[in-house]
Amino acid sequence: xxxxxxxxxxxxxxxxxxxxxxxxxxxxxxxxxxxxxxxxxxxxxxxxxxxxxxxxxxxxxxxxxxxxxxxxxxxxxxxxxxxxxxxxxxxxxxxxxxxxxxxxxxxxxxxxxxxxxxxxxxxxxxxxxxxxxxxxxxxxxxxxxxxxxxxxxxxxxxxxxxxxxxxxxxxxxxxxxxxxxxxxxxxxxxxxxxxxxxxxxxxxxxxxxxxxxxxxxxxxxxxxxxxxxxxxxxxxxxxxxxxxxxxxxxxxxxxxxxxxxxxxxxxxxxxxxxxxxxxxxxxxxxxxxxxxxxxxxxxxxxxxxxxxxxxxxxxxxxxxxxxxxxxxxxxxxxxxxxxxxxxxxxxxxxxxxxxxxxxxxxxxxxxxxxxxxxxxxxxxxxxxxxxxxxxxxxxxxxxxxxxxxxxxxxxxxxxxxxxxxxxxxxxxxxxxxxxxxxxxxxxxxxxxxxxxxxxxxxxxxxxxxxxxxxxxxxxxxxxxxxxxxxxxxxxxxxxxxxxxxxxxxxxxxxxxxxxxxxxxxxxxxxxxxxxxxxxxxxxxxxxxxxxxxxxxxxxxxxxxxxxxxxxxxxxxxxxxxxxxxxxxxxxxxxxxxxxxxxxxxxxxxxxxxxxxxxxxxxxxxxxxxxxxxxxxxxxxxxxxxxxxxxxxxxxxxxxxxxxxxxxxxxxxxxxxxxxxxxxxxxxxxxxxxxxxxxxxxxxxxxxxxxxxxxxxxxxxxxxxxxxxxxxxxxx
Amino acid sequence: xxxxxxxxxxxxxxxxxxxxxxxxxxxxxxxxxxxxxxxxxxxxxxxxxxxxxxxxxxxxxxxxxxxxxxxxxxxxxxxxxxxxxxxxxxxxxxxxxxxxxxxxxxxxx
Numbered sequence: 125x126x127x128x129x130x131x132x133x134x135x136x137x138x139x140x141x142x143x144x145x146x147x148x149x150x151x152x153x154x155x156x157x158x159x160x161x162x163x164x165x166x167x168x169x170x171x172x173x174x175x176x177x178x179x180x181x182x183x184x185x186x187x188x189x190x191x192x193x194x195x196x197x198x199x200x201x202x203x204x205x206x207x208x209x210x211x212x213x214x215x216x217x218x219x220x221x222x223x224x225x226x227x228x229x230x231x232x233x234x235x236x237x238x239x240x241x242x243x244x245x246x247x248x249x250x251x252x253x254x255x256x257x258x259x260x261x262x263x264x265x266x267x268x269x270x271x272x273x274x275x276x277x278x279x280x281x282x283x284x285x286x287x288x289x290x291x292x293x294x295x296x297x298x299x300x301x302x303x304x305x306x307x308x309x310x311x312x313x314x315x316x317x318x319x320x321x322x323x324x325x326x327x328x329x330x331x332x333x334x335x336x337x338x339x340x341x342x343x344x345x346x347x348x349x350x351x352x353x354x355x356x357x358x359x360x361x362x363x364x365x366x367x368x369x370x371x372x373x374x375x376x377x378x379x380x381x382x383x384x385x386x387x388x389x390x391x392x393x394x395x396x397x398x399x400x401x402x403x404x405x406x407x408x409x410x411x412x413x414x415x416x417x418x419x420x421x422x423x424x425x426x427x428x429x430x431x432x433x434x435x436x437x438x439x440x441x442x443x444x445x446x447x448x449x450x451x452x453x454x455x456x457x458x459x460x461x462x463x464x465x466x467x468x469x470x471x472x473x474x475x476x477x478x479x480x481x482x483x484x485x486x487x488x489x490x491x492x493x494x495x496x497x498x499x500x501x502x503x504x505x506x507x508x509x510x511x512x513x514x515x516x517x518x519x520x521x522x523x524x525x526x527x528x529x530x531x532x533x534x535x536x537x538x539x540x541x542x543x544x545x546x547x548x549x550x551x552x553x554x555x556x557x558x559x560x561x562x563x564x565x566x567x568x569x570x571x572x573x574x575x576x577x578x579x580x581x582x583x584x585x586x587x588x589x590x591x592x593x594x595x596x597x598x599x600x601x602x603x604x605x606x607x608x609x610x611x612x613x614x615x616x617x618x619x620x621x622x623x624x625x626x627x628x629x630x631x632x633x634x635x636x637x638x639x640x641x642x643x644x645x646x647x648x649x650x651x652x653x654x655x656x657x658x659x660x661x662x663x664x665x666x667x668x669x670x671x672x673x674x675x676x677x678x679x680x681x682x683x684x685x686x687x688x689x690x691x692x693x694x695x696x697x698x699x700x701x702x703x704x705x706x707x708x709x710x711x712x713x714x715x716x717x718x719x720x721x722x723x724x725x726x727x728x729x730x731x732x733x734x735x736x737x738x739x740x741x742x743x744x745x746x747x748x749x750x751x752x753x754x755x756x757x758x759x760x761x762x763x764x765x766x767x768x769x770x771x772x773x774x775x776x777x778x779x780x781x782x783x784x785x786x787x788x789x790x791x792x793x794x795x796x797x798x799x800x801x802x803x804x805x806x807x808x809x810x811x812x813x814x815x816x817x818x819x820x821x822x823x824x825x826x827x828x829x830x831x832x833x834x835x836x837x838x839x840x841x842x843x844x845x846x847x848x849x850x851x852x853x854x855x
Numbered sequence: 856x857x858x859x860x861x862x863x864x865x866x867x868x869x870x871x872x873x874x875x876x877x878x879x880x881x882x883x884x885x886x887x888x889x890x891x892x893x894x895x896x897x898x899x900x901x902x903x904x905x906x907x908x909x910x911x912x913x914x915x916x917x918x919x920x921x922x923x924x925x926x927x928x929x930x931x932x933x934x935x936x937x938x939x940x941x942x943x944x945x946x947x948x949x950x951x952x953x954x955x956x957x958x959x960x961x962x963x964x
Contacts, residue, residue, distance in 0.1 A: 470940055473940075480940050483940045484940040484941055484949065485950060487938045488950070491937070494934045496937035496938075496939070
């Protein structure tokens, strides 16, 4: 279809003077400017050139810009000879590239145009230089026309010199621009000739493309027109990147050309995005450079409706992050429903070491109710912004939708924007910020994009199926490949977050870690709960240290000391029990029984020391050093104390110990299992020890009872002797 | 539609000043400064108003439709002040504040 049309187009055409009503799209198509024979292009290109020309004519039809272009063309024509076709074509391209009314052409658009010419970068440089734009720093109309001429010359194989300009050249061919001018013009006329243009575009597209395309195109035109056109209108080129991105995106879908063409165009459009900062013309030098970035970015466009991406990824709070923020909030304000005061939040966020103006901006973004305090969602927002900023993302001007307070509860699925900044992050970090602006603009286009994407998909199925499908799938693949760049930054956050929510013994170099470390001094108490890297020792830690900062795995010695304990005789146990009583008294007042024992047996403790030393081989390393009875007692009691303590403090301590560790244990599955088994082991050991201690103590008890009886009997005999002696004395 | 907006601190230096970039910008600045005299006069007349901005506002020269503007400005000013990272006495650097002020400025050219 398109091929036949292209063939039917005659290279002639003197329609410059003709006023072409917008409705007669067919007629416009009869002005193909270019002989296509000598070019090994795809037929669609010819069609697109026809479109371009048609658009040119529409522009000419529109009075104001058309006149400017014609005058510009005339002025340029005085310097170089442009035939009618060229004049038309160039005027169209000129209006295409015109971003503002100052007469200067948007360097970004010019760059895009140049890229579309498929010339090597050196050639483009040369062209820029020769036409004088490099010297000037911008593309004025004459420079632009000269450049176009030079492009045509280069494309036909002539050297890029000013002399070539005078040669009779065919029009330069540009890839990837055909639809864009059409799109643009469909947007431009609305400001001038709204109805006609729209009507013209739609039937035009219908006539020359399969109906599918037109539907998509119309949709896209309407969708993009209002919103996208105003950004490109502004002198700032960065928003223009987004519409160009969009256009190149549908365009890639539409083309039946080879993959290379599509890839090229995507590269081209992505480069344009990179360098649409109009004031910086020197960036053109880098235009050619990140071609792959462009490819990936525009290919990424394919996935816009599919993959959660760009604005949302860095600005969406993940589960781990949310959990972490919750913990942080709790550390500042235990009640999740309450507010964090401004001063507290200030101190907290100042630890992040971000500059104060940025923190101030973050506060402004997150305190949506303007009350000088942060609710939980506001806090999460602020924290997330800080985290993102720390990871290199520039601060947005307004709150991204995923961070707005209502979002946290809703989990809205906001369609994403093609992120042109993703590859740009790789190549040019300076472009990040404008891209952010793009995104906010692009966000509005999501619904339309989603629908257009659907249309495109349908189209791709209907049209040259094989090539299309291959290209789209390839694009998707490259897009997905390129995508990991973007999810990685947030994923970098996530593992870090994960490490934060999990035991803080993991080392990471993130800001969260820095913050965490900064926080550690002020909030030591929560920490011990998380130091459960040692599975079996948790209970023991809790038991022995009673809230002291967590000791990680420092309790190996006591477990080995346990086995010898059952082998020791009851006497040492008895003594150790008596030694334990002071500690027991301190910790658990309900064992006053032993205090009685202690008083009675204290005398027997000393002679038993040596015995103890001999018995407690392993656990008495300290004993040998200890000179005081108390120390010995304590060291003795370290080993036996454990089961006793565990026995006596099962409810209070173990319960306290187990639930808090259980909470942090929950998130990590693997360590939790180890911990559970460790806990089981610990508990079982504790049970065994307690039983042994029980047996020992009962034996001890019976012996003591016996001794008591013996002593009692002695007392009785002594008393009787005394009585016997007394009467003797009295008498 | 304001031609010039200025926020003056207690010490009579401007925390924030912005005017439509036409000519006579310096003149605006002077006017702002001299208006401080008017304000001071009103303050001394009222006595201890304790920073009741609204009362002072009503004492201004054009109290009618500018009321909404002033209220908006004042709201945004308080928002800035609420920011714990903002030190009172620093020049106001808030982007939101700038945005609101721009919205209130004369929008010609």
